[in-house]
Amino acid sequence: MTVHVLGVRHHGPGSARCLRAELARLRPDVVLIEGPPEADGLVGLAADPDLRPPVALLAHVPGEPSRAAFWPFAVFSPEWQAIRHAVEAGVPVRFCDLPAAHSLAARPGEPDAPGAPQDGPAEAGAGPRAPGDAAGGTDGDADGGGEAAGETGGGPGGDEDGGAPAVRTDPIGGLARAAGYDDPERWWEDAVEHRGDTPFAVIAEAMAAVREGHVPEEHEARREAFMRRTIRGAVRDGFERIAVVCGAWHVPALTGTPGKAWGAGLPPAKADDALLRGLPRAKVETTWVPWTYGRLTARSGYGAGVASPGWYHHLFAAPDRPVERWLTEAAAVLRAEDLPVSSAHVIEAVRLAHSLAVLRGRPLAGLAEATEAVRAVLCEGGEAPVELIRRRMVVGDRLGHVPDSTPMVPLQRHLRAEQRRLRLKPEAPERELDLDLRKPLDLERSRLLHRLLLLGVGWGAPRPSRGRGTFRESWTLAWRPEFDIDLIEASAWGTTVPSAATARVRDLAAAAPALPVLTALLERCLPADLPQALPAVLEELSARAALDGDVTHLMAALPALVRAQRYGDVRGTPAAGLAAISDALLTRICVGLGAAAGGLDDDAARDLTGRIDEVHAEIGLLDAGEEAADDRPGTRWLGALRGVCGRSDLHGLIEGRLVRILLDAGDLDTARAERRMSRAMSAGHPPARAAAWIEGFVSGGGLLLVHDARLLGLVDGWLTGLDPEAFVGVLPLLRRTFGAFAAPERRAVGERVRSLGAGAGTGPGDRAGSGEEAVDDERAAAAVRTVLTILGRV
Template sequence: MTIVIPDLRVRVFGIRHHGPGSARSVRQGLEEFSPDVVLIEGPSDADPLVMLASESMEPPIALLAYATGEPSKAAFWPFAVFSPEWQALQWAAKNGVQARFCDLPAFNVLADQGIRTVREGDPLSELAAAAGFDDTERWWDSVIESSSGADSFDAITEAMEALRETVPIDEETAHREAYMRQVLRKTLKDGAERVAVVCGAWHAPALVGALGPAAPDARILKGMSKVKTSLTWVPWTHSRLASASGYGAGITSPGWYHHLFTANDKTITRWLTKVARVLRDEDLPISSAHVIEAVRLADTLAALRSRPLAGLSEVTEATRSVMCDGNDVLLDLITRRLVVGEALGTVPEETPTVPLEADLRARSKTLRLKQQAGAKNLDLDLRRDIDVERSQFLHRLGILEIDWGTPADSEVRSTGTFRETWALQWKPEFSVSVIEASLWGTTVAAAAASRVVSKINEPDITLASLIGLLESSLLANLPAALSAVLESVKTVAALDHDVSHLMAALPALTRTLRYGDVRGTDVTALIDVADSLLIRICTGLAVAVTGLDDPSAEEFRDHLDKVHSAVMVRDDRDASARWLQAMAGVIDRDDVNGLLVGRMVRLLRDSGSITETAAAQRLSRALSVGSAPTAKAGWVDGFLGGGGLVLVHDRALLTLIDTWVRQLREQDFIDTLPLLRRTFGAFEAGERRAIGQAVRGGRRVETTVETDARRGRAAMAVVAEILGARV
């Protein structure tokens, strides 16, 4: 057996990342050991950022390292209030002690890797299994987090040393530990008398005792790849610390751990009070009695399980039984709101960043838009200047694929009101998105305009995509990009001979024409483009609808509906007449799919271009002998699809369809039923009910139910007793 002689100048604190018990123990251990240098697991090239870990920085936060010029290659080192590493940084700052990071530099970590969140996996599962726990979180919570102390570090290191004898050390771990030893050697050589090392418990055995010669570690590190790297601090969230997010060292309950670390007394009572507050916010009748009984149950469960204090499992079971009445849906709400939580950290303005992020912060502050982790709806009144600017700002971020705000309604762009609703939620990964977008410009407006222009030149861009860019440029108020997009739209539209492409592009363009003035945007330059598209659509419609099979006809029907709606809302008589005439020219042809003929007849009828009588005659001819039943059903689907109110008011049409269905032969009915069921199933419930009553001749079908007077009297007596009434 090898006897390890400890170096009394070095104290190694083997911790679990993001453990409140470990964090308390580290602070206690540092107070007792009183080092003059604290080495902390983290990228050593981030040392210049240590001084920024000040009181103005509020966790959860993360160190972000990204390859300079290639920001998609990035890595994060997260910290929460209850992270032992963060507490070590705070202790060092408070006591005027030098703090440094001692892990592999980020320029090595990123050399051959993409985006990652740096922490090793959890090696503690085997120890938990050996102790009879099937859940590592619960084992650590029981052994460490609920009963912490500085004396536990030696025992943890000893356990890790035994575990490492059975688990092989991978190459990445060997590189990291060799670098940590090199940093520790240099720190001692530079004259440090007492060095504290705060690192993952897994690495602790590699740093205790005599370090040995430096040559073997130098050989391990020789030849490692490097890449030019930039580093900064960025806000983080509790949900991103959770293991469900995919974070390698994630924990299942960051919100609970935050509470354990910050609640100095009455931990369980304070937690269950928070639970009660969340449930009351959902209008549930939770009283103080619920809290008292839940606390008693949690403490009782802890005693039965021989635990010194109630842990998360006991608190969760008490919450489910007392406050949620066994309802797992409510328990899931508590898990999301409290156990995981959505706290978002902050970093000081002097934190180094790219110019684009600085502009984003400044504009957010001016527009009074606060970055927060929880989702929040923002209602904008576009008659107010500040709300117009907010809308333009959020649209610009959307162009840059920084989706801080997303339209709460998918049809927000098509509404002709002065109201716009956005769902705001800031996510930590947006920090990388901002860096990636910085290559387009130094301000949000300039970057968005450059991004739009770059998309114009992408190969195989479609006319519909260009119209989308045109609409986005208008909504974001990017005049520099608008002219370039407009010229590209004219060019592509002139060269595109596919009518379906033209039809896909027209609705968005018309939407912009109709509602551009809501945002004070000049859209007169688009009128000629819209007129040109419509002329070419009307000219090519006859050819485009020829010989389409059923799937293609269904897709084309969607184009018909959207173009018709777009044309009719323009309030342009010439455009409307041109479009209606184009449809009227193809409804009598035999080579057009019945689904499309039925749809065009319905559109012409609703617009008054053909009379109700003429539409009924065409439906009658379509249902007459000569066509397959499925083809007739397709005609009916085209005519009625999207709304059956016409059958409620036009009894002649209803009689035609009812008679046709009743006369179908058995096999024809079986073949036709799926399509008819889809057509009528899409109607509103009220429409279906009214059609059913009309088919029955307007008579309601009354049903009789036998009653049991004896049982009724018994039920009424119980109700009367509850209400305190006499019967």
């Protein structure tokens, strides 16, 4: 019986290549791999060609999806290559790390909890930690690259007895410094990744030297105790050639005394059993889920991540002439973006990369040299193309795939079926999707995306449509691995996407804190086509509207309600009862608007003006298709605005805005509007109120002033008649008002003002419109002298 402990670097292409060759040489009859034992039954799926990395093992506690952990694998991960070798050779595979049932049973902050501080940063977006890997050191995994950086001491909070915090060491950093390197990652690449012939015995010897005198903290000790227990179990089961694939840091703890039978120098079985006795347990479920290279990066927060998974994939897939192949592919990427890159560029870039490697004493040009060659030669110093190469190639946008036979919750399986039916393939890179809702396929796609949003699965993000009309929708699609966790969590609501979204909407309606939240939920519910959820939302909406006496709340709620009513009709999903509720809300708004509009300060007046604009913009939808009548929504709304506009205690901003709305609607003729404007800008009103009145009046756009000379003349006469102090006081308000106009509108207003001055024939405006430039010779003299000096004529 022989036990071969093979220390690797997680996600190391050199380790993966060497491991594959070593396993072919050893021909073990069982392979033990660092990972959760609960996933032993899933290893056989690796034989399915539809299980394509990057993928991850997911372990979660049923009913508590936030308590979950991922174990990601890429094609260049040594563990994945070990699984593939065993499956192809028909050799049993067992995972040997501490069971997820123990680590997920611990609560946050406890030593064995997922995401506990001593284990390093949690997998971003997942909440819990990634598999037994670490915090620190290099860009990679210091288990022979990165894991050990977080596992060589106690947690940052000290030991259980409240002692001083344990000091973490970086074993790869120590070996790199001993070799004269200042960058541990570069040393590992030069010593292992770029060589491909480093024997596992050398790695084991190096780790033994680094671990000399090291006392593992509790969590690390339990992990290694369980690994030894699993090896003993394989020995008892009669296996003769046992291969153990683990992070290089753990090799000394699993090997024992070199040159002796396995087990010599290791803690006895009783000691390991005592260490593992009494650990908390939780019921967990495991499955395979797709992963992405973007989530495999160190910058994503994954403790065992690598900074350049795309580069590592390339090194594994192209062991011969990797630099030449890399730069050729980079040139193809740049050409696809219409950037001029020739074969001569590629040749010079290869030469530069190899020259830099020679100058730096490296056995092979690495990513740093290749990137500098890309920047200097292919991109000619430009940073934007370099960032494109980094995103497309260095990191990559590869998304894995799992077969249909993979264990899934019913909601996941239903979504997968819907994706196939609607021909919506989940992909990692962002892509734009434009939908025409008049087409049945596009309408079904839209409903699916809206339902997923209600479930908290943001696969699709709505964006402004390129087309016009309510039959157009535009989305940005990008699949993320954490959506599988979201689907598991959402499975508590139902087994299909429509049923789960319906149940979720009902709960959201019951918990909605305010009326606008309910109407926004209703607006989201209609495009999702959830007719069984609508009665609950409408019932809650009607009850809340009857009890809410705040007019601003009612005004905030009405626009979404009107849009929902109109949009539902467009999509063919009308909601009975919406018209009655919106009509009741409008009636209460019209009655209470006068009391709500009086005696407001600047901020409250601005807020109410915005509410009035929102309601007015949507009232037209209620009038669409109705015959002219006194009880039409638009008629009632304009009557309410007319009654409020006559109040004497209105803020200038509100009064000016109401006059403009009534004028545009034809409810107020130009002569009456002029009288109101003239009265608002009379000497009896403070300049600040007059400026606010003008702001409210022209906030809909400046074209009215361009086409109505009398209104423009009133504004111009009021402004030119202000004394200097009043002018300075209202100038910021006027700049804000006129600065909101489009440049052509401002230019047209200026030209009209000039023509007004030309027609009047008096005052400062005459010179502006006389066709001659008004020049003050005394003030211009200094500028003239400066110009003459520049021209050399003085």
